[in-house]
Amino acid sequence: MWDLGMTIEVETPAVGGLELVVARLAEWQVDGGAVQLHPGDLGWFWRYGAEQTAAAVRTWARDGELLAVGMLDEPDLLRVAIAPGAQEDEELARRIAADVADPAAGVLVEGKVYLETPNDSRVRDLLFVAGWELDDPWQPLERDLAEPVEDSGLAVEIVTAETAAVRVGVQRASFDGSTFSEERWHAMAGGTPYARARCLIGRDAAGEAVGAITVWSAGKGRPGLIEPLGVHRNHRGHGYGRAMTLAGAAALRELGASRAQVLTPCFNEGAIATYRSAGFELLPQRRDQYRKA
Ligand SMILES: CC(C)(COP(=O)(O)OP(=O)(O)OC[C@H]1O[C@@H](n2cnc3c(N)ncnc32)[C@H](O)[C@@H]1OP(=O)(O)O)[C@@H](O)C(=O)NCCC(=O)NCCS
Numbered sequence: 001m002w003d004l005g006m007t008i009e010v011e012t013p014a015v016g017g018l019e020l021v022v023a024r025l026a027e028w029q030v031d032g033g034a035v036q037l038h039p040g041d042l043g044w045f046w047r048y049g050a051e052q053t054a055a056a057v058r059t060w061a062r063d064g065e066l067l068a069v070g071m072l073d074e075p076d077l078l079r080v081a082i083a084p085g086a087q088e089d090e091e092l093a094r095r096i097a098a099d100v101a102d103p104a105a106g107v108l109v110e111g112k113v114y115l116e117t118p119n120d121s122r123v124r125d126l127l128f129v130a131g132w133e134l135d136d137p138w139q140p141l142e143r144d145l146a147e148p149v150e151d152s153g154l155a156v157e158i159v160t161a162e163t164a165a166v167r168v169g170v171q172r173a174s175f176d177g178s179t180f181s182e183e184r185w186h187a188m189a190g191g192t193p194y195a196r197a198r199c200l201i202g203r204d205a206a207g208e209a210v211g212a213i214t215v216w217s218a219g220k221g222r223p224g225l226i227e228p229l230g231v232h233r234n235h236r237g238h239g240y241g242r243a244m245t246l247a248g249a250a251a252l253r254e255l256g257a258s259r260a261q262v263l264t265p266c267f268n269e270g271a272i273a274t275y276r277s278a279g280f281e282l283l284p285q286r287r288d289q290y291r292k293a
Helices: 015-027 039-048 050-056 088-099 122-129 161-174 181-189 192-196 238-255 269-277
Strands: 010-012 057-062 065-074 077-084 111-115 131-142 155-158 197-203 209-216 223-231 260-267 285-290
Touching: 010 209, 015 039, 015 050, 015 057, 015 065, 039 050, 039 065, 039 181, 039 192, 039 223, 050 065, 057 088, 065 088, 065 285, 077 088, 077 122, 088 122, 111 122, 111 181, 122 285, 131 269, 155 238, 161 181, 161 197, 161 209, 161 223, 181 285, 192 197, 197 285, 209 238, 223 238, 238 269
Parallel strands: 077 111, 223 260
Antiparallel strands: 010 057, 057 065, 065 077, 111 285, 131 260, 131 285, 155 197, 197 209, 209 223
16 A cells, blocks of 8 residues: 555564563653553553563664554554654654554454554644544553652552462452453463553452452653553442552652653543542553554
8 A cells, every 4th residue: 555665663562572562552651751651551451461461572673773552452443652762754654554454464353443642643644545433542640750649548569479378369250251360360460561560459448359450660760651541340339449550650659750741541431430539641542543344
């Protein structure tokens, strides 16, 4: 469709290549920059194991320099981060646009497919021209971490191998259809991004685990990510969601993050209200692009 040079190629990394992918994704998280795929997204995906994580990643590089990283959340959904200096890069944009549109490129499948890219990146323009449409809106939110975070008021502890089962239990009681398991928690905790992450659970006065959150730092002075937050369905409406969010934000601050960020579908009004009550502000909404079947 477009006149393409051959200097940029899409690749799937080996497991050993994931460390570099995670490092670049972290570097691309910058204050004031686009909210985009975060090392924590890869870290959360890592619960399926390193091999499956590597198999879900696509990279675009020029002369050995990574310019964009995609992660297939599903075979029909690719989430892409682009190096801040390359978001307007015409050759890169054309290469990505061509690769996501061509099932033979080994990126997305045939039929209806979805693509998340940073707002304002050039590839979005090209796909609009090619007839791709906008999907439902997502709401990014963030809280600045320059100042200390107020106390959550809840008994919060860091999840360890010994309490992984409790963490898993809260996840399964928070998200319908969750497939999280102890084995998956250990796979996640063994992943490269988890070295800068923290999993927390909160307990009520009776000692029962009521909420959980996992937060991912991208390093000092960079935005960190909440993924995921959940409150046990039997314990909602008591301020635990707000408390876990505050505890997660405080943990991110300890890990050196400049701000805490999170993304949730706009229809998830409860989540948006919860983050706002924990001091998060709305950022411009974002929408995936999709190609009709
Ligand atoms: C979203 C969730 C964490 C909220 O947990 P919670 O413990 O019930 O929330 P809280 O009691 O702390 O409520 C915090 C604020 O959000 C509001 N809120 C919570 N759920 C709400 C809902 N469904 N609709 C509207 N407002 C809601 C509360 O009124 C409260 O507002 P206030 O501070 O102004 O009084 C919980 O519903 C959940 O786990 N949902 C499923 C998983 C999920 O969606 N996670 C977030 C995705 S990223």
